[in-house]
Amino acid sequence: RKEVEQDPGPFNVPEGATVAFNCTYSNSASQSFFWYRQDCRKEPKLLMSVYSSGNEDGRFTAQLNRASQYISLLIRDSKLSDSATYLCVVNQAGSARQLTFGSGTQLTVLP
Amino acid sequence: DVKVTQSSRYLVKRTGEKVFLECVQDMDHENMFWYRQDPGLGLRLIYFSYDVKMKEKGDIPEGYSVSREKKERFSLILESASTNQTSMYLCASSYTYGTAKLQYYEQYFGPGTRLTVT
Numbered sequence: 001r002k003e004v005e006q007d008p009g010p011f012n013v014p015e016g017a018t019v020a021f022n023c024t025y026s027n028s029a030s031q032s033f034f035w036y037r038q039d040c041r042k043e044p045k046l047l048m049s050v051y052s053s054g055n056e057d058g059r060f061t062a063q064l065n066r067a068s069q070y071i072s073l074l075i076r077d078s079k080l081s082d083s084a085t086y087l088c089v090v091n092q093a094g095s096a097r098q099l100t101f102g103s104g105t106q107l108t109v110l111p
Numbered sequence: 112d113v114k115v116t117q118s119s120r121y122l123v124k125r126t127g128e129k130v131f132l133e134c135v136q137d138m139d140h141e142n143m144f145w146y147r148q149d150p151g152l153g154l155r156l157i158y159f160s161y162d163v164k165m166k167e168k169g170d171i172p173e174g175y176s177v178s179r180e181k182k183e184r185f186s187l188i189l190e191s192a193s194t195n196q197t198s199m200y201l202c203a204s205s206y207t208y209g210t211a212k213l214q215y216y217e218q219y220f221g222p223g224t225r226l227t228v229t
Binding site: 031032034041042043044045046049052087089095099102103104 | 151152153154156201209213214215216217218219220221222223225
């Protein structure tokens with residue numbers, strides 16, 4: 001079983017739609033969580049850190065469920081510019097060394 | 112804004128050549144990383160450094176070495192390039208924030224070097 005699992009997609013949604021991605025992690029000792037976005041042939045960029053109670057940044061909402069060991073990312077009112085691959089990242093043990101990246105979920109927002 | 116730069120965007124080398132990839136960050140981050148990214152395999156950690164002259168092996172260190180002589184600079188060295196090292200190489204740096212109980216390590220990436228070994 002992979003340490004961090006994501007549905008690879010692709011998710012194809014119309015502009016204005018709401019879309020949600022889930023990510024599961026296997027290590028219950030995981031401490032901190034992040035969502036990155038990666039555009040085609042570009043580097044990953046930090047989208048959000050996920051705090052224990054969940055957090056919101058504009059159209060983006062991240063939630064954490066420690067009991068079920070998953071995190072989610074909700075995008076409301078999708079824009080064409082949201083098209084990218086979204087990477088779930090888990091920090092296993094509070095060590096800078098131990099960040100594990102999921103393989104990513106591909107999103108395409110259609111006009 | 113955090114800035115992480117890498118010496119080349121694209122590089123073509125021949126099998127057996129020694130290859131140097133350089134990474135510089137301007138935010139005084141203590142941690143620096145080298146990853147490679149391949150389709151279907153995601154990001155894999157090659158080496159990590161948490162201080163000058165300190166390094167730790169990542170998940171796939173074979174065939175690579177690193178050097179960190181200055182805090183802002185982290186170099187990846189392919190001692191004898193092989194075709195299976197053709198990949199996208201990403202450098203990242205991170206800092207620590209949070210509390211003693213819960214620490215966050217947000218990583219910031221450079222633009223990547225697409226290396227082709229022929």
